[in-house]
Amino acid sequence: MELPMPSSPNLVALYTITRREVIRILRIWSQTLLPSAITMTLYFVIFGRMVGSRIGEIAPGIQYIDYIVPGLIMMAVITNSYGNISSSFFGAKFGRHVEEMLASPMPSWVILAGYVAGAMLRGLIVAAIVLAISLFFTHIHLYHPWITLLTVLLTSLVFSLAGFVNAVYAKKFDDIALVPTFVLTPLTYLGGVFYSVSALGSPWKEVSYANPILYMVNAFRYGLLGISDVPLGVAFVVMSGFAVVLTVVGMALLNRGIGLRS
Amino acid sequence: MTTIPALDVVELKKTYANGVEALKGVSLTVQPGDFFALLGPNGAGKSTLIGILSSLVNATGGDARVFGVSVLERRNEAMRLIGLVPQELNFNFFEKPFDICVNAAGFYGIPRTVAAERAEKYLKELVLWDKAFQPARAMSGGMKRRLMIARAMMSEPKLLILDEPTAGVDIEIRRTMWKFISGINAAGTTVILTTHYLEEAEQLCRNIAIIDHGHIIENTSMKRLLSKLDVETFVLDLAAPVADLPVVPGVALARVDDMTLEAEMSREHDLNSLFAALSASGVVVRSMRNKANRLEELFVRLVENGKTGKADSGSRAA
Known part of the structure; x- marks a missing residue:
């Protein structure tokens, strides 16, 4: 189904990139949508059902499986937003078809916004899939819908932008696998997905507060369950701060053509 | 305007x-x-x-x-x-x-x-x-x-x-x-x-x-550039082998093989005198063609001149 066509040339260009990205996500759904569904189902079965049933309540009235649902959704949003833009934009660089866009009259912001929109959409689609899977294991009550939505949007925005910066600097496919493997995965696991940082002793508790993913997971958990290890205001400042800085970096890279123009 | x-x-x-x-x-x-x-x-x-x-x-x-x-x-x-x-x-x-x-x-x-x-x-x-x-x-x-x-x-x-x-x-x-x-x-x-x-x-x-x-x-224009080509080389395919090459004023004749000659001549030199001299010597030409593409010849010459520092400064773009 075609969406209504925008009339401004920049909006037409933005629509074109976003549409192409969405078509790509849907065309290779077994690589873009299915893996997270399978992985998260395993997490729910093993950590939620098997291990979680022995842990019981982690906070008053909150079972362990309920506690890990927000973190697992955020984990999927982070890896999918990041992975989508880094592989798609690097693929365009590698195959040289990024030149189609660089030699066109599109301003840099349209290119950035188009790729980010595509990556965010994948993050949101996967979030919806994981949320739907979680309903087979537990009941979700949306405590603060707007905070939940805003957190998931900001998180996918931050990691889409981070993935874009990675793709611009990457020279080979290994370069886009390094950050997810050696940075994102450890930070996500240590970002309070499976536990509350309040349970950690010093200095690990203090170290955990330097992890930006902790703020995203907890803001999302607050939206879904109404509990958080960090003040909500700080979490939104951290997320917005990263979004602004990464947008500025992404625009500067595109405008100066670093890694893209000789 | x-x-x-x-x-x-x-x-x-x-x-x-x-x-x-x-x-x-x-x-x-x-x-x-x-x-x-x-x-x-x-x-x-x-x-x-x-x-x-x-x-x-x-x-x-x-x-x-x-x-x-x-x-x-x-x-x-x-x-x-x-x-x-x-x-x-x-x-x-x-x-x-x-x-x-x-x-x-x-x-x-x-x-x-x-x-x-x-x-x-x-x-x-x-x-x-x-x-x-x-x-x-x-x-x-x-x-x-x-x-x-x-x-x-x-x-x-x-x-x-x-x-x-x-x-x-x-x-x-x-x-x-x-x-x-x-x-x-x-x-x-x-x-x-x-x-x-x-x-x-x-x-x-x-x-x-x-x-x-x-x-x-x-x-420059293609016409003007091609007009700079002052020497052309023609390849002549003969009907029969020729023993001795005739001497034609203004034309450098060279044998490629028994049945083929090359004639290098100024563009101002007419072909009639070449054919007249060949006919007089009993040489029968079956067909004739330019040895190389004209632009190719000029291109190679210009680039070669550039390499040896002989580029004509007058021909450079303003």
Whole structure:
């Protein structure tokens, strides 16, 4: 189904990139949508059902499986937003078809916004899939819908932008696998997905507060369950701060053509 | 009233990060409606110049204006006027030709309904319509080259730049492409062509610039350039072997083999005296042809002169 066509040339260009990205996500759904569904189902079965049933309540009235649902959704949003833009934009660089866009009259912001929109959409689609899977294991009550939505949007925005910066600097496919493997995965696991940082002793508790993913997971958990290890205001400042800085970096890279123009 | 040039390159310079000076102050002008050849040996700076014009390469000095719009200062506006067919294949092989064309138009802000009509028009004109909805990777090399031309035409540019569009393409497909590009030019689009097939440039282009080592070493009309060729060599195929070569004043005759002679002579020297002398000596000529393409001969001479420092400064572009 075609969406209504925008009339401004920049909006037409933005629509074109976003549409192409969405078509790509849907065309290779077994690589873009299915893996997270399978992985998260395993997490729910093993950590939620098997291990979680022995842990019981982690906070008053909150079972362990309920506690890990927000973190697992955020984990999927982070890896999918990041992975989508880094592989798609690097693929365009590698195959040289990024030149189609660089030699066109599109301003840099349209290119950035188009790729980010595509990556965010994948993050949101996967979030919806994981949320739907979680309903087979537990009941979700949306405590603060707007905070939940805003957190998931900001998180996918931050990691889409981070993935874009990675793709611009990457020279080979290994370069886009390094950050997810050696940075994102450890930070996500240590970002309070499976536990509350309040349970950690010093200095690990203090170290955990330097992890930006902790703020995203907890803001999302607050939206879904109404509990958080960090003040909500700080979490939104951290997320917005990263979004602004990464947008500025992404625009500067595109405008100066670093890694893209000789 | 002065006409705004389709392309006005002024003292354009490019030094790459590794210190290679690809353009050392290139200046040239292309008039609207022209079919312009930009020739040069490999590494001369052609692709760098085209890269700057299409904003894929950052210039380090000078300026380039397309219909009066600076590529360096008003990039987005200038790009709206240019269509580029690059030397290397640069489309997504996993997409379909129709989508590649429609998306390319989208990058120029052209609505999908208009883009779909244009894609059908240009894919049909370039004999690609039957492949329009198959993945581009399944197409032959010649088809991929034509697809890049169709894609470049999606924005219906005022200036079409073709960087070796016929490289590695067989003669039949090359002729289809020449016909299409000539038609585009006849309809008013200014065309800049780089090619290593010099007969292609000679047949199609009205004006020419030759670039070498980052300098324009010649910038003139094709006619004027070809008129500079003062010596021509003809290959004569004989009806029977000839024992002794006749002496013909003003003509250097050389034997290639028993049945073939080469005659090098000034362009001012008429052929009648050569044939008269050959007939008088009993030499029967069955057929005759130019030894080399005229432009090729000039091109090699100019580039060789450049290498040995004998480039005629008077022939450099202003």
